[in-house]
Amino acid sequence: MTAFETVLKRYLQFVKIEKGLSENSVLSYRNDLERYLKFVADDLRIRSLGGISVNHIENYLIELTDMGLSVSTIARNISSVRSFHEFAVVENLAEANPAELVDLPKKARKLPEVLTAVEVEKIIDQADRTEPAGIRDAAILETLYASGMRVSELTSLEMDQLFFEIGFIRVIGKGNKERLVPVGKHAEKSIEHYLESARDKFLNSKKPEKSKNKVFLNQRGGPLSRMSIWNIVNKYAQKTGIKKNVYPHIFRHSFATHLLEGGADLRAVQEMLGHTSIITTEIYTHVDRTLLHQVHKEFHPRG
Numbered sequence: 658m659t660a661f662e663t664v665l666k667r668y669l670q671f672v673k674i675e676k677g678l679s680e681n682s683v684l685s686y687r688n689d690l691e692r693y694l695k696f697v698a699d700d701l702r703i704r705s706l707g708g709i710s711v712n713h714i715e716n717y718l719i720e721l722t723d724m725g726l727s728v729s730t731i732a733r734n735i736s737s738v739r740s741f742h743e744f745a746v747v748e749n750l751a752e753a754n755p756a757e758l759v760d761l762p763k764k765a766r767k768l769p770e771v772l773t774a775v776e777v778e779k780i781i782d783q784a785d786r787t788e789p790a791g792i793r794d795a796a797i798l799e800t801l802y803a804s805g806m807r808v809s810e811l812t813s814l815e816m817d818q819l820f821f822e823i824g825f826i827r828v829i830g831k832g833n834k835e836r837l838v839p840v841g842k843h844a845e846k847s848i849e850h851y852l853e854s855a856r857d858k859f860l861n862s863k864k865p866e867k868s869k870n871k872v873f874l875n876q877r878g879g880p881l882s883r884m885s886i887w888n889i890v891n892k893y894a895q896k897t898g899i900k901k902n903v904y905p906h907i908f909r910h911s912f913a914t915h916l917l918e919g920g921a922d923l924r925a926v927q928e929m930l931g932h933t934s935i936i937t938t939e940i941y942t943h944v945d946r947t948l949l950h951q952v953h954k955e956f957h958p959r960g
Contacts, residue, residue, distance in 0.1 A: 661694040664706065668744050689737040696720060706742070706751040714738060714759050724904060735759060769910040769940070776899055777802050777911060783893040789855040794889050796844075796851035797873055801905060803844035804828065805912035805930050808886050808905045814872045821845050830931040838929050848872070913941040
């Protein structure tokens with residue numbers, strides 16, 4: 658991304674100073690644009706802003722969609738890209754804004770694709786629990802499915818957030834809001850196995866502070882990144898031959914859907930997911946309409 662680093666740095670200074678955006682907003686812009694410019698440089702092999710066309714940005718839009726990002730996240734990413742190119746034009750760093758003609762995706766309430774319980778089990782079973790990385794990966798997959806955690810919540814998970822004596826994990830979600838989520842016996846057993854027999858193998862003896870008390874560590878002893886979790890999930894999903902688009906967030910969708918299909922209370926699921934509004938959780942009640950028909954037919958007097 659070196660060809661674009663100077664322009665990106667200037668743009669981030671602009672949004673911070675001229676627009677007066679908060680540190681969090683600037684960080685969001687930076688994350689969005691670093692991912693975009695890495696795609697442009699590494700995947701498209703483009704080395705200048707002038708070489709980027711509307712077709713290239715549409716390709717990036719497809720890339721974001723394939724990653725399983727929400728419509729609102731994709732819209733924010735494209736908006737960031739558009740603003741960046743607009744800045745480049747104003748600063749005479751480019752002649753035109755190729756993102757100007759790219760339509761933002763509509764915020765449709767699209768039903769999320771989910772895995773079946775059998776498919777989840779197949780993916781988890783691919784991890785080799787005879788070696789440290791496999792033990793760790795199995796614990797990660799079990800935790801994603803058992804808790805419905807977001808990837809950012811998983812990567813930031815620390816040892817003092819585990820309350821296995823009462824069967825809960827304290828999750829720190831968006832806006833630093835905390836919630837207690839039941840962990841379940843399979844995930845608890847898998848995490849304990851990792852902590853007892855594998856985590857020490859990842860610790861960096863020369864820099865023990867790198868782990869910062871994080872539960873899940875990478876090969877260098879530091880906390881796992883979001884992309885690392887993506888790669889882990891993708892690795893085991895490919896081994897199963899499942900044709901669905903499998904990405905970390907699909908475990909969250911599957912967690913919510915399977916609970917509701919099993920008869921869980923909607924507000925309990927809302928609490929476990931950390932949704933501010935129950936309207937967000939309600940989308941999962943529409944995933945399996947066949948189940949609703951079965952319940953109505955079985956229990957309604959005139960079903």
